[in-house]
Amino acid sequence: MSNQSDSLESVVIGDGVVVKGTFTVPSKAVINGVIEGDLTAEEVLIGPTGRITGRVSAKVIDVRGQLHNTIISEKNLIVRSTGKIAGKVHYSEIEIEKGGEIEGSLSQDAGELRAEVAASQNQAPAANAAVTQAATPAATQASTAPAAAPATPTAVSAANPNRPATNTPPQAG
Secondary structure, eight states, X not given: OOSXXXXXXXXXXXXXXXXXXXXXXXXXXXXXXXXXXXXXEEEEEEOTXXXXXXXXEEEEEEESSEEXXXXXXXXXXXXXXXXXXXXXXXXXXXXXXXXXXXXXXXESOHHHHHHHHHHHTXXXXXXXXXXXXXXXXXXXXXXXXXXXXXXXXSOBOSSOTTSBOOOOOOOOO
């Protein structure tokens, strides 16, 4: 947070704190506790003890804890070595550290999906919702859950792109 204005538009959910509901944060959300619900922010940092069970939408999402449900990252999604994601993941660019886990489906279409979600909620999409996709390997979609994503010639594990994916359905939790 670079200035006073940023800190006034940010939120920190501390370790041990549990909140429920739908949250919109104009700037940065740092989650070390638990959110049971949806979170929309400019930037989301989930600490090692943080957990969100709901839809998370942001330009940048940095995961050191747990995310469950639908994740929409317009620019960068970073899954750190302690990070775990289970659900539908929509991203523009993704980085997964060794040890980071993703279970569910991956789709490189975050900007388009966010615009659709905003339109379906009778809101004007964000001015920069259209994201130019960076050049990536040929497999821009991968799935570890059966029929969770459009068919791809070969599914790969998000944690290890050189290993074929297992068809294990996401666990509730």
